[in-house]
Amino acid sequence: MSPIIEAQDLGREFTVSSGRPLRRVRRTVTAVRDVTFSVASGEIVGYLGPNGAGKSTTMKMLTGILRPSRGRLRVTGLEPSRQRTRLAGRIGVVFGQRTTLWWDLPLRDSLALTRHLYRVPAADHARRLAELTELLELGPFLATPVRQLSLGQRMRGDLTAALLHAPRLLVLDEPTIGLDVVSKSTIREFLLRLNSEQGTTILLTTHDLGDVERLCRRVMVIDHGRLAFDGDLSALRATAPSPRTLIVDLTAPAPPIEVAGATATRVEGPRQWLELSANPAEVIAAVSATHRIADLMLREPEIEDVVARLYRRERTASLGKDG
Numbered sequence: 001m002s003p004i005i006e007a008q009d010l011g012r013e014f015t016v017s018s019g020r021p022l023r024r025v026r027r028t029v030t031a032v033r034d035v036t037f038s039v040a041s042g043e044i045v046g047y048l049g050p051n052g053a054g055k056s057t058t059m060k061m062l063t064g065i066l067r068p069s070r071g072r073l074r075v076t077g078l079e080p081s082r083q084r085t086r087l088a089g090r091i092g093v094v095f096g097q098r099t100t101l102w103w104d105l106p107l108r109d110s111l112a113l114t115r116h117l118y119r120v121p122a123a124d125h126a127r128r129l130a131e132l133t134e135l136l137e138l139g140p141f142l143a144t145p146v147r148q149l150s151l152g153q154r155m156r157g158d159l160t161a162a163l164l165h166a167p168r169l170l171v172l173d174e175p176t177i178g179l180d181v182v183s184k185s186t187i188r189e190f191l192l193r194l195n196s197e198q199g200t201t202i203l204l205t206t207h208d209l210g211d212v213e214r215l216c217r218r219v220m221v222i223d224h225g226r227l228a229f230d231g232d233l234s235a236l237r238a239t240a241p242s243p244r245t246l247i248v249d250l251t252a253p254a255p256p257i258e259v260a261g262a263t264a265t266r267v268e269g270p271r272q273w274l275e276l277s278a279n280p281a282e283v284i285a286a287v288s289a290t291h292r293i294a295d296l297m298l299r300e301p302e303i304e305d306v307v308a309r310l311y312r313r314e315r316t317a318s319l320g321k322d323g
């Protein structure tokens, strides 16, 4: 079967001008450069990278909002920027920070309107709406105006709107941003079911490592517009291991803690940051044997940490080669 997404040497530049009028300086910013990848039907792929890396620009090209400056792009066999209307019938798009729902209408009416946008036959729409209402538990707030929904409820509504026309590809930009733990989990479990039961291909950007761990069998990392990694999460972790951090509040300031399996990387008054190379429970036991602890916090590595390490490693390797 042909891939759902095919990108070959994809690039996008922007011309930006700065400075005072009459003394404006124009320069070219390359947001995406020479990106090549393909996504097969049924995959869930995380598209990761630090702020300003080029994720949104790629997403906008994939959905036909932006025309690539160079390269070849096909999504479900169509050229997005030229065949945007046809493509809209085959893909669903949700940008976590924006809503496509009508603010003043009850959710039910907003969802009814999307039927006309996508020209979905009434019977298909009704069947699909019933399915999604059950899966995403929309029932209790279908009659509520969108502006009164919580962020998690609105996201469930947005996902429903994006899926009523049964798209083959779902493109998500930060689908869990700002959501509490329970809402995040509802969305993640729903996406997994959608993928396994209906075979929907999913491409998502996220800064949330939990999304990646739960959802993505494959991750692509973009930085400074270039594709830096394409593989599974464990391979990324192995390439750029990022330890967890234990934040310890002691009852009084103390010199950097020295225990097996941890390195103190920062000390601020009674608070210390320990980078862990051993099981947190062992480290906590060792610290509490020698210090009086007021509070503890375990911080998982952020995607940014993993990517930053990947980059430091690559830069060191290339400096080594050049030198």
Ligand SMILES: Nc1ncnc2c1ncn2[C@@H]1O[C@H](COP(=O)(O)OP(=O)(O)OP(=O)(O)O)[C@@H](O)[C@H]1O
Binding pocket: 014, 015, 016, 029, 030, 031, 049, 050, 051, 052, 053, 054, 055, 056, 057, 058
């Ligand atoms: N319309 C535009 N005009 C000029 N420069 C732009 C435009 N859109 C994006 N850029 C630049 O292109 C680069 C990539 O931006 P992009 O929004 O794709 O990054 P991102 O990975 O989505 O970041 P974030 O995680 O912050 O959303 C940045 O340097 C950004 O300033």
